[in-house]
Amino acid sequence: MAAPASPSIPFARNLREAGIAAAIAMALAIPFLGLRTVNLDQGLVVQANLRYVPLAGLVVFLGRLVLGLLAAPLRRAVAPLAGLKPPAGAQRLRPYGGPLLILAAAVLPFLPFANRYVIDLGTTALIYILLATGLNITVGLAGLLDLGFAAFYAIGAYTCALTTTQLHWGFWPALAAGGLASSLFAVLLSLPILRLRGDYLAIVTLGFGEITRIVILNWQSLTGGPNGVSGIARPTLFGLTFDRRAPEGGHTFAEMTGIAYAPEQRLIFLYLVILALTALAAYTVGRLRRLPIGRAWEALREDEIACRSLGINPTMVKVSAYATGALMGGLAGCVFAARQGFVSPESFGFMESATILAIVVLGGMGSQAGVIIAALFIVVLPELARSFADYRMLAFGLAMILIMIWKPGGLLSGRTPTITLSARKAKSMAEATS
C-alpha cells in the first residue's frame, strides 16, 4: 500500500486506500477482537462480541487517511535533511572521533549525575554495541544475513556461567573461553549452511538461533534448563573483588586501595570492562576492514562469483566472517552473564537477535559509528519513554518507520573507502620531503 511519492495523491485515491485498509482491519478484528474464549462452568466457550470490530475499522480508516494525506508533506519536510553533509572540517577530525568518544564514555560513570541507573543503562548500551559490532561483520560487511545471532550471545554467556560455577574459573579465563567457544560454534554452524544464500540463509540461521535456545532449555543436567545458572563469577581487578567482604583467601578492591567500599564500584568496573572490550572490538573491526580479510568480506558481499574468479575461497571468507562476529557476540555474552550473575534461556530468544539486527540495519550496514548511534537509540529511547509504558513499543515502531522513510539505507549509509590513492600520494610526498 506504499503510495508512490507523487507530489499530490488525489483525495479519492486516499479515500479508497483507507477503505481497503479498514476492510482488512475489520476482517482481522473479527477473530482477534470479536471472538473470545470465556471460561464458563461447562468449559471454554467461544463468545462472539462484535462491538469493537467497526471501531477497529473506523480507527484504521481515519489513521490511513491521515497518513495518506500527510505522507507527501512529510516526505518533503524530511527531504532536505537527507542531503545533509557533515561540514568539510569534520573530515579532518574523523580520526579523533573514536578516541574522544571512548574518553567521554570512560569518564561518564564518574560524573555527578551518573547514578546506578545511568551506569546500568550505559552497560546495556555497550553490550548491544559490542553485539552489533560483531553482527555487523557478518551482515554489514560480508553480507550474510543472520537472524540467529543471539545463539552466539547465548553460547558466550553459558560458557562463562558454566566454567565459573562448575569449574570455578575466574571471570577473565571464562571470558576468553566464552569468546572462543562461541567462535568455534560459529565455525561448526557455518560449514553446513555455506551454500545457502539470501532468504534460505535467513531461515536457516533463524532456525539455528532457536535450536540453540531450545537445546539450552532442555539440557537440564548441564544448563539447569529454564531455571538457568546462578552464582556466576564477577569480574576481578588483578584478583581483587568488588565485594563488601573478601572471599576466603582473597582481597577486595576496597581493602587494597583504601577507597571506601561502595556498591557502585562493581558496576563501574564492569562498565569499564565492557567499554574496553567494545573499544577493542571496534578498533579491531576498523583495522580488519583495511586488511585483505576485511576486503574479502566486502568483496564477498558484492559478488561471490567474482571472488571465486580471483582465487578467493568463499568458504574460508564466510567462515572467518561468522567466526569473528561470533567471537564478539561470545564476549558480550560473557559480560552479560557476569553482570547479571545469572543466565537463563529467556534472555536469548528471537527478539534478542532481531534487536541486534535492527541496530545493524538502522545504523547503516557496515558502519561502526552507525552501530553506536543506533544502539544508543534502541537502548536509551525506550528508557526515556518509560513513563508512557504501554506506548513504548508504539513510539519505538514509529521512530523506526520515520528513519526508514528518511534514510532507507540506515542512519549512516555511506561507505568509507578502506584506502585511497589520493591519501597515499600525499603521504608518500610528505615522506619524501621530510
Add this chain to the structure above:
Amino acid sequence: MSTEPLLDVQGLTMRFGGLLAVDHVDLTAERNRITALIGPNGAGKTTIFNCLTGFYKPTAGRLLLRHPVRGPIELQKLKGFGVARTGVVRTFQNIRLFPSMTVLENLLVAQHQALMPQSAFSFAGLLNLKGWRAAEDAAVETARDWLRRLDLLAVADEAAGNLSYGMQRRVEIARAMSTNPLLLCLDEPAAGLNPRETRALAELLVGIRVEHGIGILLIEHDMGLVMDISDRIFVVDHGARIAAGTPAEIRNDEGVIKAYLGEPDADEATTGTESP
C-alpha cells in the same frame, strides 16, 4: 619470443540436460600469443570459459595447463577458486566488479592470494607490522601500475559501480591483471566500447601479452579486433569446433562464412560483427 604451449584442451564436452552446449572441442593456447574463440551467439563460447575456469564441471574432456612452476595441472579437477590460483583468470561477459568498493580496492581484492599470507592471516596486519606495511605498499604499487596502463588513475578512488561501461570493462581487465595471471581469459572485452576504446584495448592486449609473457584467450564478436590482433583463431558453432587457423585462413573458410551468414536460403542473415 617463446610460444610454449600453455593450455591444451581435449574433447571438452558440456551437456545441460538434453542440450549439448559444447561438443568435443579441442583447443590450445600459448604463451605470448593471443588466441581468439569466436562463433555466433549461443555457440557455446562462454560455456567453454566456464568449464575452463572451474565454474562448470565439464561432462567430459581434459583441460591441461602446463604450469611453468607447478608442472602440468588438470584444471577440470579443481574448484573455481583453485583454477584462478593456477593463474587462469577470467573476465565476465556481463562485467562483475565489486560495485560499491573503489577501483583501487577492487584491484587489491584481486591480490588477496598473495596478501593474505603476507598479513600473516591478519595477525601482522592487525599489529600493523613493518613487513605487512611493505607488502601492502607493493600491492598498491602493482594496482597503481595497472591503473596507469588502463588510464584509470583519475578514478582510482571512485566506487567501481559508478563508472561508465567502458571504464568498468577496463577495471575488470586491470583487476584480472593484478592477480599476475598466466592465462588471461577475456569474455567479449570490447562489447559496449566505442571504436576509439576498442583500438586502445587492442594496443593494450598486444602490449601485455609480450611484456608479461602471458597467454590471452579472447572471446570476441568484433571481427575487426579479432582479425587484427589474434595469432590463432578457433571457431565454434552449435557447440562444435568448425575451424581453426590464422586470421587469414579463417577469413576465407567456407564453413565459417556459412556459420556466420547462415545457409544461403535462411530467411535472415546475421553478421558476426554485432554484439548481443
